[in-house]
Amino acid sequence: xxxxxxxxxxxxxxxxxxxxxxxxxxxxxxxxxxxxxxxxxxxxxxxxxxxxxxxxxxxxxxxxxxxxxxxxxxxxxxxxxxxxxxxxxxxxxxxxxxxxxxxxxxxxxxxxxxxxxxxxxxxxxxxxxxxxxxxxxxxxxxxxxxxxxxxxxxxxxxxxxxxxxxxxxxxxxxxxxxxxxxxxxxxxxxxxxxxxxxxxxxxxxxxxxxxxxxxxxxxxxxxxxxxxxxxxxxxxxxxxxxxxxxxxxxxxxxxxxxxxxxxxxxxxxxxxxxxxxxxxxxxxxxxxxxxxxxxxxxxxxx
Amino acid sequence: xxxxxxxxxxxxxxxxxxxxxxxxxxxxxxxxxxxxxxxxxxxxxxxxxxxxxxxxxxxxxxxxxxxxxxxxxxxxxxxxxxxxxxxxxxxxxxxxxxxxxxxxxxxxxxxxxxxxxxxxxxxxxxxxxxxxxxxxxxxxxxxxxxxxxxxxxxxxxxxxxxxxxxxxxxxxxxxxxxxxxxxxxxxxxxxxxxxxxxxxxxxxxxxxxxxxxxxxxxxxxxxxxxxxxxxxxxxxxxxxxxxxxxxxxxxxxxxxxxxxxxxxxxxxxxxxxxxxxxxxxxxxxxxxxxxxxxxxxxxxxx
Numbered sequence: 222x223x224x225x226x227x228x229x230x231x232x233x234x235x236x237x238x239x240x241x242x243x244x245x246x247x248x249x250x251x252x253x254x255x256x257x258x259x260x261x262x263x264x265x266x267x268x269x270x271x272x273x274x275x276x277x278x279x280x281x282x283x284x285x286x287x288x289x290x291x292x293x294x295x296x297x298x299x300x301x302x303x304x305x306x307x308x309x310x311x312x313x314x315x316x317x318x319x320x321x322x323x324x325x326x327x328x329x330x331x332x333x334x335x336x337x338x339x340x341x342x343x344x345x346x347x348x349x350x351x352x353x354x355x356x357x358x359x360x361x362x363x364x365x366x367x368x369x370x371x372x373x374x375x376x377x378x379x380x381x382x383x384x385x386x387x388x389x390x391x392x393x394x395x396x397x398x399x400x401x402x403x404x405x406x407x408x409x410x411x412x413x414x415x416x417x418x419x420x421x422x423x424x425x426x427x428x429x430x431x432x433x434x435x436x437x438x439x440x441x442x443x444x445x446x447x448x449x450x451x452x453x454x455x456x457x458x459x460x461x462x463x464x465x466x467x468x469x470x471x472x473x474x475x476x477x478x479x480x481x482x483x484x485x486x487x488x489x490x491x492x493x494x495x496x497x498x499x500x501x502x503x504x505x506x507x508x509x510x511x512x513x514x515x516x517x518x519x520x521x522x523x
Numbered sequence: 524x525x526x527x528x529x530x531x532x533x534x535x536x537x538x539x540x541x542x543x544x545x546x547x548x549x550x551x552x553x554x555x556x557x558x559x560x561x562x563x564x565x566x567x568x569x570x571x572x573x574x575x576x577x578x579x580x581x582x583x584x585x586x587x588x589x590x591x592x593x594x595x596x597x598x599x600x601x602x603x604x605x606x607x608x609x610x611x612x613x614x615x616x617x618x619x620x621x622x623x624x625x626x627x628x629x630x631x632x633x634x635x636x637x638x639x640x641x642x643x644x645x646x647x648x649x650x651x652x653x654x655x656x657x658x659x660x661x662x663x664x665x666x667x668x669x670x671x672x673x674x675x676x677x678x679x680x681x682x683x684x685x686x687x688x689x690x691x692x693x694x695x696x697x698x699x700x701x702x703x704x705x706x707x708x709x710x711x712x713x714x715x716x717x718x719x720x721x722x723x724x725x726x727x728x729x730x731x732x733x734x735x736x737x738x739x740x741x742x743x744x745x746x747x748x749x750x751x752x753x754x755x756x757x758x759x760x761x762x763x764x765x766x767x768x769x770x771x772x773x774x775x776x777x778x779x780x781x782x783x784x785x786x787x788x789x790x791x792x793x794x795x796x797x798x799x800x801x802x803x804x805x806x807x808x809x810x811x812x813x814x815x816x817x818x819x820x821x822x823x824x825x
Contacts, residue, residue, distance in 0.1 A: 307704065308704055402609065402610060403746075403747060403748070403749065404727075404745060405745050405746065405747040406747055423728070425706075426725070426728040426729075427728070427729075427740075427742065429742075429745060435818065435819075436745055436819060437819060437820070437822070438729075438742035438745070438819050438820055439742075439820070439822070440729065440731075440740035440741075440742065443706060443707050443731060443738055443740070444705075444707065445705060445707040445708055446705070447705065464825075474822075474823055477821070477822040477823070478822055478823060478825055480822070481822050482825070508825065511824075511825055512824070515822075515824060516737065517737075517738060517739060517740050518739070518740055518741070518820055518822075519779070520739070520741070520776075520779040520780050520782070520783050520817075520820075521776055521779070521780060522813075522814070522817060523766075523780055523784070523810065523813055
């Protein structure tokens with residue numbers, strides 16, 4: 222029941238109203254893999270440069286994260302620099318140095334090809350399809366994308382979406398992809414492109430899921446200290462797919478629990494810079510916060 | 524178990540991307556009263572002008588809404604004109620003619636003074652206190668306010684809040700009132716001003732409630748057609764307090780059901796202009812949508 226995770230492993234330099242972190246571990250595949258590894262083994266496919274050393278690798282060691290697919294290339298690791306406004310809802314990209322990530326061509330090691338689940342981080346939709354061409358009948362394919370690909374490669378993205386079970390995007394992306402403002406209409410249009418299930422991430426406003434058996438809404442966990450939102454979406458994806466792949470029976474009930482589990486992991490992610498909080502997190506802490514989500518949302522019938 | 528409702532009864536002229544409605548029934552007390560009357564009798568205190576006739580009163584007739592407190596004065600009825608942007612999330616006030624509402628002095632008829640619950644619409648906090656001075660030991664006092672009073676009469680508002688059980692405001696108002704951006708911190712600061720329970724309305728993003736027994740989050744009902752958001756907040760308040768006053772035993776479980784009931788009523792309100800949808804609404808339709816809220820939010824333990 223291992224998951225193949227393909228995306229970026231990066232250095233992030235992040236400035237928030239509460240502090241600054243310089244060249245700390247980031248990237249979609251990093252957040253995803255650590256979150257998912259609480260539930261199932263993860264096969265990581267990404268590329269780093271010569272500046273990515275044992276100190277950074279420590280984040281993945283001692284977990285069920287296989288690193289055979291972590292390619293090392295001459296050059297520097299992808300470096301993203303961003304700055305958050307006071308409300309933490311908007312961020313400005315100060316600088317993007319793609320470096321070795323610019324020509325990333327995911328090669329899937331043989332043992333990874335029978336992975337049970339696949340997570341396609343928000344890379345070029347052409348590369349996403351190349352990943353799918355290298356794997357054998359995964360049970361669940363989860364895909365992320367971003368406004369850049371929606372605008373620049375709409376046809377390639379549509380081709381990829383036909384092969385995807387679950388699409389995870391934010392509300393602005395759902396609107397852009399569908400051309401519909403209303404989120405229910407947007408969801409119907411996006412699902413018509415292929416994904417049976419659409420999970421719309423709304424940041425501090427929670428998550429909406431649209432699937433075969435209707436829709437599901439979960440709030441974000443109300444936190445007193447949100448320190449750095451970087452990676453929350455990818456951490457959500459890791460908790461979501463990790464839980465789902467490990468849950469056995471698929472279906473609506475498991476998808477709902479997976480959304481809450483993704484939200485639970487994401488709520489820890491934002492409590493510190495980088496993966497710092499995820500790296501100290503324990504399974505009992507996860508389960509306790511999941512139960513607090515139940516208390517947060519429960520109401521009785523009339 | 525009647526509720527006293529004090530606020531505005533008005534004419535609204537509303538423009539949305541989907542159409543325009545000219546001088547239709549509006550005002551906080553109108554939406555509140557019709558919504559609450561599905562659950563308990565309502566004693567309405569408001570003021571209208573000579574231009575408010577039998578056609579408008581029909582909205583209240585045939586319901587358990589007492590009109591003895593609906594004062595009629597020489598002059599024109601309060602008229603608000605607004606225009607919504609394409610996303611329906613922002614609106615511009617085109618014109619406000621306070622007319623007879625400008626010198627509104629709520630006088631509470633003797634039979635209303637023993638009302639079980641009180642709803643203080645977002646009028647001057649000094650007037651809100653004058654209402655409370657005229658009633659005898661209501662079981663629940665629910666109060667609304669707005670940025671205008673938070674900025675212009677902060678001390679008077681604080682004095683009023685000391686006498687309030689439940690404050691219903693939106694997220695921007697909670698932040699402005701507390702001076703805290705983080706919503707959990709804002710809630711703690713607002714509750715320290717008096718209200719045991721704070722209900723924060725977030726429009727399409729649902730509701731957060733903070734109380735003695737922790738917090739509760741409910742989504743907004745995802746609708747395919749949102750036609751006109753005018754009155755949704757007051758309709759929420761009517762469904763919330765109406766349900767709560769009729770529910771018998773107070774406490775956290777009843778408050779949670781009341782939030783969902785308020786959200787249910789509000790989800791109908793936005794389906795048409797003015798009170799149009801509320802006026803055709805039936806109790807079985809309400810109960811059916813409440814059950815759909817349960818389906819929308821339910822997830823199992825792990």
